[in-house]
Amino acid sequence: MSRLRAIAAAAVLVLAALPAALSDFWIFIAIEVIAFALYAVSFNVLLGYGGMLSFGHAAFFGVGAYAGALVVKKAGLAPEAAFALVPLAAMAAAAGVAAVVGFFSVRRSGIYFGMLTFAFQMLLYTIALKATGLTGGDDGITGLKPPGALARPAVYYFFAITMVAPALYVLYRLVNSPFGITLRALKANPRRVQYVGVDVRSHQLATFVISGAFAGLAGAVFALSSGNVFPAWLNWTASATPIVMAVLGGVSTFLGPALGAAVYVVLEVVISGRTEYWPLVMGTIILALVLLMPAGLTGLWRRKGTS
Amino acid sequence: MQSLIETLSAQFAWMQNPVVIARQALAGLSNGMLLFLIASGLSLIFGVLRIINFAHGALFMFGAFAAVTLTGLVPEGLAGFAGVLIGATAGLAVLGAAIETGLLRRIYLAPHEFQLLLTFALVFILGDAVKLIWGREDHSVSMPEILSGSTQALGVTFPTYRLFLIGAGIFIAIGLWALLHKTRWGIFVRAATMDRAMLGSLGVDTRRLFTTVFVLGAALAGLGGALAAPVVSIGPGLHVQVIIDAFVVVVIGGMGSVAGAFVAALLVGLVNAFGILAFPGLSVVLTFALMAVVLIVRPWGLFGSPE
Amino acid sequence: MSDAAAPILSVRALSRRFGGLQALGGVDLEVARGEFRAIIGPNGAGKSTFFNTITGLIRPDGGRVAFAGRDVTCMAPDDLVRAGMGRTFQITSVFADLSALENVQVALLAQARQSWRIWPRAGAMNAERAAELLALVGLAGSAARHAGTLAHGDQKRLELAIALAGEPTLLLLDEPTAGMAAQERIESISLVHRVALQLGVSCVFTEHDMAVVFAVATRITVLHQGLVLAEGTPAEVRANPQVQQVYLGESVIAEGVGT
Numbered sequence: 001m002s003r004l005r006a007i008a009a010a011a012v013l014v015l016a017a018l019p020a021a022l023s024d025f026w027i028f029i030a031i032e033v034i035a036f037a038l039y040a041v042s043f044n045v046l047l048g049y050g051g052m053l054s055f056g057h058a059a060f061f062g063v064g065a066y067a068g069a070l071v072v073k074k075a076g077l078a079p080e081a082a083f084a085l086v087p088l089a090a091m092a093a094a095a096g097v098a099a100v101v102g103f104f105s106v107r108r109s110g111i112y113f114g115m116l117t118f119a120f121q122m123l124l125y126t127i128a129l130k131a132t133g134l135t136g137g138d139d140g141i142t143g144l145k146p147p148g149a150l151a152r153p154a155v156y157y158f159f160a161i162t163m164v165a166p167a168l169y170v171l172y173r174l175v176n177s178p179f180g181i182t183l184r185a186l187k188a189n190p191r192r193v194q195y196v197g198v199d200v201r202s203h204q205l206a207t208f209v210i211s212g213a214f215a216g217l218a219g220a221v222f223a224l225s226s227g228n229v230f231p232a233w234l235n236w237t238a239s240a241t242p243i244v245m246a247v248l249g250g251v252s253t254f255l256g257p258a259l260g261a262a263v264y265v266v267l268e269v270v271i272s273g274r275t276e277y278w279p280l281v282m283g284t285i286i287l288a289l290v291l292l293m294p295a296g297l298t299g300l301w302r303r304k305g306t307s
Numbered sequence: 308m309q310s311l312i313e314t315l316s317a318q319f320a321w322m323q324n325p326v327v328i329a330r331q332a333l334a335g336l337s338n339g340m341l342l343f344l345i346a347s348g349l350s351l352i353f354g355v356l357r358i359i360n361f362a363h364g365a366l367f368m369f370g371a372f373a374a375v376t377l378t379g380l381v382p383e384g385l386a387g388f389a390g391v392l393i394g395a396t397a398g399l400a401v402l403g404a405a406i407e408t409g410l411l412r413r414i415y416l417a418p419h420e421f422q423l424l425l426t427f428a429l430v431f432i433l434g435d436a437v438k439l440i441w442g443r444e445d446h447s448v449s450m451p452e453i454l455s456g457s458t459q460a461l462g463v464t465f466p467t468y469r470l471f472l473i474g475a476g477i478f479i480a481i482g483l484w485a486l487l488h489k490t491r492w493g494i495f496v497r498a499a500t501m502d503r504a505m506l507g508s509l510g511v512d513t514r515r516l517f518t519t520v521f522v523l524g525a526a527l528a529g530l531g532g533a534l535a536a537p538v539v540s541i542g543p544g545l546h547v548q549v550i551i552d553a554f555v556v557v558v559i560g561g562m563g564s565v566a567g568a569f570v571a572a573l574l575v576g577l578v579n580a581f582g583i584l585a586f587p588g589l590s591v592v593l594t595f596a597l598m599a600v601v602l603i604v605r606p607w608g609l610f611g612s613p614e
Numbered sequence: 615m616s617d618a619a620a621p622i623l624s625v626r627a628l629s630r631r632f633g634g635l636q637a638l639g640g641v642d643l644e645v646a647r648g649e650f651r652a653i654i655g656p657n658g659a660g661k662s663t664f665f666n667t668i669t670g671l672i673r674p675d676g677g678r679v680a681f682a683g684r685d686v687t688c689m690a691p692d693d694l695v696r697a698g699m700g701r702t703f704q705i706t707s708v709f710a711d712l713s714a715l716e717n718v719q720v721a722l723l724a725q726a727r728q729s730w731r732i733w734p735r736a737g738a739m740n741a742e743r744a745a746e747l748l749a750l751v752g753l754a755g756s757a758a759r760h761a762g763t764l765a766h767g768d769q770k771r772l773e774l775a776i777a778l779a780g781e782p783t784l785l786l787l788d789e790p791t792a793g794m795a796a797q798e799r800i801e802s803i804s805l806v807h808r809v810a811l812q813l814g815v816s817c818v819f820t821e822h823d824m825a826v827v828f829a830v831a832t833r834i835t836v837l838h839q840g841l842v843l844a845e846g847t848p849a850e851v852r853a854n855p856q857v858q859q860v861y862l863g864e865s866v867i868a869e870g871v872g873t
Binding site: 173174177178182184185188189191192195196197198199200 | 701707712719729732
């Protein structure tokens with residue numbers, strides 16, 4: 001326990017000192033890591049704990065991003081007020097959309113569930129692309145800027161942490177709560193769990209909505225850092241991202257996907273800076289991951305720890 | 308109010324014009340046939356292997372690019388064109404065999420997310436491979452002279468190649484039907500689609516069955532790509548939209564059902580063709596709306612069976 | 615809502631067809647409180663379909679099911695369980711990735727309608743009661759082990775503890791001794807019997823092994839081709855010539871020897 005506390009204290013120190021040590025570009029990357037860490041962890045609450053593989057989770061990240069962008073750009077509020085509203089708006093929008101998608105999707109299980117989430121994501125992608133009046137269509141929404149000092153990466157960095165850290169804590173409490181243990185039981189044996197008196201569908205739907213809401217928050221945190229939102233964020237290839245991150249980090253741990261997110265984001269920056277064929281390299285890395293590392297990075301560490 | 312009616316009547320003026328209707332129907336049906344060639348393979352692979360092959364659109368794209376290369380190697384005319392079709396089909400069959408035996412076979416027992424990531428990785432890799440082999444610019448393939456003209460029927464002039472596509476699609480659909488209903492192999496494939504546990508009791512060599520199904524699916528995609536080559540612009544982004552349409556078809560028709568893929572492919576082809584006239588710019592939304600309605604009314608698709 | 619005078623389970627004209635097979639052809643059955651009822655019959659007699667239809671896994675084509683005087687036909691499994699009807703499965707069904715203790719905790723949390731709480735830590739919640747239930751079925755020493763790593767017989771015990779966590783008034787056990795060695799079967803059903811008596815739970819169980827049936831059953835119902843062929847005390851059923859005929863070649867019912 002004291003070892004855990006020491007690690008946690010060290011992590012806090014490193015996170016606090018990071019902006020002083022990094023260039024603006026790398027602070028920007030660190031913010032991306034923070035946002036995607038929440039995205040990957042919220043996705044994995046659904047996959048690793050609930051046993052539900054969504055092929056369309058980018059939809060909620062994207063809806064959150066668009067909701068945040070619209071509040072800033074089109075709500076006609078003072079910049080500070082609009083900005084304060086962003087997290088709430090992003091989570092509410094993503095949760096609302098997730099409730100509709102989830103209502104239809106959790107009626108089926110396994111790969112069929114995945115296909116449904118995929119189908120709804122494509123519907124939302126098309127809307128983002130075609131509802132040009134609202135979303136700017138293919139051009140997306142650009143020129144987003146947090147108010148005042150928050151526009152500086154080193155300051156926004158701390159804002160991102162104050163958004164993401166409590167969100168991660170909420171999810172951590174959730175997976176260790178009675179709801180969380182019920183969710184794990186549901187993943188292990190969906191038929192049996194009905195016969196201890198659990199309403200399977202509504203627990204799945206609740207998990208889907210919570211996971212979607214936090215993915216939406218991650219989307220908004222990232223959108224305001226990058227300054228823009230594009231429909232491609234909701235496209236089907238984008239839905240591979242949280243899956244790669246979760247599997248890369250290890251789906252059987254709470255923070256593994258966050259580690260996976262960090263590795264993925266940094267790899268992408270490094271590789272795409274050196275070759276225009278980064279999808280080829282990333283595809284090869286994913287192949288190797290799938291074929292050679294079934295338990296992810298945390299699995300490697302654990303195996304080393306136990307042997 | 309007056310202007311709204313005027314706009315609407317202008318929008319639907321084509322309904323008065325039988326020539327326009329006939330042309331759009333033909334375009335819709337011929338595109339539907341191409342969709343059928345991709346979707347039937349996708350559906351069979353899902354039904355038997357229980358894998359969603361996101362790379363299926365990339366296989367279609369490879370078929371089209373193979374046609375680009377082969378067209379330069381064969382003499383002009385119908386015989387040369389037939390050679391191109393056969394060559395592209397055979398080439399994709401070989402690629403399919405390599406993918407199934409080299410990669411997919413290793414992960415049939417792995418969790419769904421691994422299977423999903425593997426086919427996603429193939430999308431990235433094949434997408435970039437096309438750029439490396441054929442470059443980033445768009446290509447086109449000319450059709451043999453005998454098919455390039457127009458044909459008079461019912462007092463309307465139709466492009467001959469579109470009629471050829473419809474004929475070819477019907478021919479292949481009948482061939483597939485015969486393969487699935489008149490051969491031992493077909494019985495095994497249908498048994499596997501309905502109930503995998505049944506396979507063991509039939510004494511089927513599942514390894515060979517899986518390989519042959521994937522090879523057939525890849526070959527159909529390759530043939531579809533080669534047939535589409537004269538009527539599409541062949542660029543590295545070709546697979547992205549194709550795979551989406553194919554998924555819509557598979558979901559609407561029922562996952563695992565070839566008959567469903569046939570009906571749904573024609574339906575989607577027609578909805579696209581008339582949607583462009585009725586709601587310019589929104590036709591893509593129409594197909595997803597159609598899919599959403601089917602999913603809500605019949606979640607397992609038109610010809611699928613509840614699991 | 616629940617009527618103390620009513621039989622704990624009352625089934626009327628329950629029927630269910632699968633394609634061309636009439637799995638249940640109008641089954642009538644009444645179980646009084648405190649009974650330990652065995653349902654026997656050759657393979658394909660409809661025992662499993664009967665169980666699955668009563669417990670909401672399969673919809674009946676016709677007929678009614680009343681539980682403690684209340685109509686529960688077509689009720690969803692989770693509602694049935696919360697109303698006091700517990701069940702186990704023929705193929706052992708536990709939560710393999712959870713510890714034995716957590717398996718029981720999940721059931722206790724659901725029973726107490728706490729499965730929706732997302733903030734408190736589940737670790738200590740109901741842990742004492744869960745440990746008691748594990749001790750009751752003889753698994754006190756295995757509380758921390760992953761359920762998937764337990765021996766088959768221990769998983770069966772765990773499943774019993776999970777079912778008991780729902781504080782059932784009626785327990786339906788589908789082949790509680792399936793896959794066990796002969797000696798283990800008697801021990802296992804005796805455990806169920808002892809616990810049921812102790813907690814005042816009525817039981818209905820299906821069973822192939824006649825030694826097990828005659829060891830504990832207070833009454834026996836014989837299903838054959840989707841219909842009730844005979845019902846009565848063990849002695850009556852044993853003496854029934856029709857039953858003997860159906861079982862001829864299947865097992866030697868008159869001697870009470872297991873298959």
